[in-house]
Amino acid sequence: MSTAKRNIQKICNDSKDGSVLYEFGGEGYKSSVRHFLESSTDVAAYAVQPGSETTLVEIMKVIAKEKVPFAVKGGGHAMCPGFSSTTGAQISMMRFKQVKYDEKAKTLDVGAGCLWDEVYREVAKFKRNVVGGASADGVGVAGWLLGGGYSLKTNKYGLGIDNVLKYRIVLPNGRIRTATKDDKDTKDLYQALRGGGNNFGIVTQFTLKTHPQTATFGASLSFPGTREDRVKAAIVKFVKEESRPEAAIVSAFRHTLRNGKREYNISVLCVFDAPRPSRRADIPFRMFADLMKGSASFTSNPVGWNARGATTTLETLPDADVQNAGPEDGSDLEESGFREMTADEMHDIISPYDLEPRVPFQVVSDPDIDSAIEENASFAVSPSTLTARGASRGGLTAMKGVGELAARGRFHCIMVSKYTKKLIDAVAREAEAAAQSLKAKNGQMVLIDIWPFLPSIFDNSPRGAAWPHKKGAAFGPLLAYFRWEKAEDDKFWLRKMKTALKNIEKVALEEGCTTGKLPYYSNTSLEDVTARMIYRDNLKSLQKVRAKYDPDDVMGNTGGYKIPLPK
Template sequence: MAQGVKLPNTPTCVVEVARPEDVSNVIKIIGNTRTPFAIKSGGHASNPGFSSTPGVFISLVRLNEVTLSSDKSTVEIGTGNVWTDVYAALDGTDVNVVGGRVTGPGVGGFSLGGGYSWLINQYRLTCDNVKALNLILPNGTITYIDSSQSDLFFALKGGLNRFGVVTSIIFNTVPQSNNVYGGIQIYSSEAIPDLIMATYEFQNEAADPKAQAILTINGGSIPGAVLLLFYDGPESPEACEPYNSIGGLNLSTVKSQSYASFSTGTPSQLQAGHRGAFQSMMTTRELAILNGGILLSYDLEPFQRYGEHATDSAFPHADSPLPLNLYYAWSLESEDAFWRGLIPQSIDHLTDVAKAKGIGSEPPVYLNYALDTYSGDQLYGATNAARLLSIQQEYDPNSVMKLAGGFSF
């Protein structure tokens, strides 16, 4: 690249805000000048333009407070934090927060998108555990949002970045034992059939809400499988026994450890520096190699009925929909159109297969895994999408937040 050439999404300026007042001032300038902008919490979203911009790049990294209330019933967390920092700050307090499962995701986008946690079976989605939020409205007004402002409180639990900039979130805490049991197990490809059957057994027979597992099936240039195991207690539970006798195990980090220690051992940035996208698909190694593929990763996440006590949220989850997540990583910009074009085709195929087997449904798509081509109806359902659009028009009549990348209603 010639010296001085500016890439399409290289920001004109970067602002590291340190106070809500800073965000207010920046948003007022952006609104008055109609300048494109982006907001970065953890920057974990893979959709182009969702946390990048050619305009003003607002980094929340200095909004990093983690303040536990005197009675330990709530904790205020700045949206510049990543979850591993939060768990480190709460280590030894005997309480925790229902947050992210792996290293990388930030508190902001993860929570505003719903939030699947290791504690979900016991305590619902992350957004269900939000007590209040500190929000900078699109006109720059600094405001406190809780259940008394029912429309915005609803919208911010799944509505992502379309209603202003959230600077901190107050969560209800949950009890946390000193040690949990869990870690990563890496298997060779021949173990995959047995791992799938064990996961099926885990999903259908495990009644212990403290136990969780994620099975990742990898293709491309590094085939194999990764099993993440978690138990909210210090010893291996009976629920995990289906995995104990499977051969092909190459590496295991599973042990009793603090929650903070466990959280740092579940990386999600193995392909950092490559191009990538989230969605669902199964394919062959040859397809990946011929088109610059580095990793094709398919995640099975067998949750229980976590939505039975769901709160009123933009992301509807009372039916406990299960996310199926595929992550692609590739190296060449010239292959962007190929991979991002293939993903919607895979969705249609998998939907047809599920319906043919009698297990198809029409749940909304989990926002933090969704490709940027999804409509509001696909993400939220028609009723919630219409409600969100109405709230957006009320609180952002000048469409300031549409100057940032993100989903539309």
């Protein structure tokens, strides 16, 4: 390690591009190793920020020669420990920040160190947009795209990997290649990178298709758990009736612990990727707006357009009068928090997975319960330590503040092709069952979501991708996201999450919503999911591609779902 470190230090010192090697400690080191949660951050021996492909090439040559354990970090939202973090050499791609629009080709070049927030801001200048991360707040481009990429635009344009035209990559041997589908020398590499993760080298730039972007329409809603039956019925109604690819919802059944008291709410993010229809009958999400209208009160401030904290009290209407009530032009929906907005404003709508949002929910309160959900409610968490595997390395002790959130947690998922009432009931039931342990086991949040897609989402997906998806076989992740405070509770919460999803999967099988053999989605799976479970029948061909581009297994020294070399 010391030889490799000295050589990489010299490479950085001799570079003309601002490349820097950071020792343990200091803000440069912390920025390089920092991840979304502390549980997925490790204590790297040192961190390096290459400033160009040229410097990255030289660093890769050292790593290959010295067999250095390493990790590559884009945005740092990988949840699994050791996937984009390491106790060896941490490579941060944060200096690869270019975002360049080609007006003639209508494509966008995006550096691997970019976050979706900055990509959206830049492309919006041209009234265009890309198929990108559904949660814009801090999610990195590289990991999301290399894993597949489900988006709020997926109903219309497919996955993120269906919209990548070109990859720039530094191969494990230090060569720089540009991979495209039409280049006979690199078309196998191009397809392997369409969902193949970090198995083939370090991607430095993506060239993406762009699409026209109009105004959008929607809201972010939050209902108290006492309204569970009505919200579930509205979700079922949306799934059955809405077939426009512009309309998307993400609903989360979320239990949190605040000040020692458990709270339960159901969030519904509603996005119509088109201008607001002129007739009420054509406006999507009416079933959710009607729930707002039938509430005793709600906070009238969906995404901060009006004075924060303004509250409107409505008279409760009988259920029979609520459905489809309102003027022909649907103007009453704005009273329920819905509004036409720019794409930038749409991306500022709260993610269903946030506890401390930068923009508040449209909140429904219930006068019949003591604790109403408060707008922008704060969430108190205790500082947590890093994972046991990373708490101390070579005399280095974990630094405070290396997680964007002082918390531990994971994503995990099952894959489903549709949602039925029984499956939605199972989601609510299992979230409730897992949440019973929040207080006793230092839990912060139990969340299980519902994100329905149309059966046609893969109908225009180009064939040949590493991650299996094809026309006529739609599926998407049913996600669980659990957060807790202490490393000593890791095993408990991981078991609890697996149990919840196993029980939900049983119902999904009975309902014909899954086969149990669909490919796992690597961006939201636990670390014990295998490469075969992700790539299924594509694994054998991917092994051959890996042998061609990484015969010395250099990328085997980093984390992630490793495609094994052929035996």
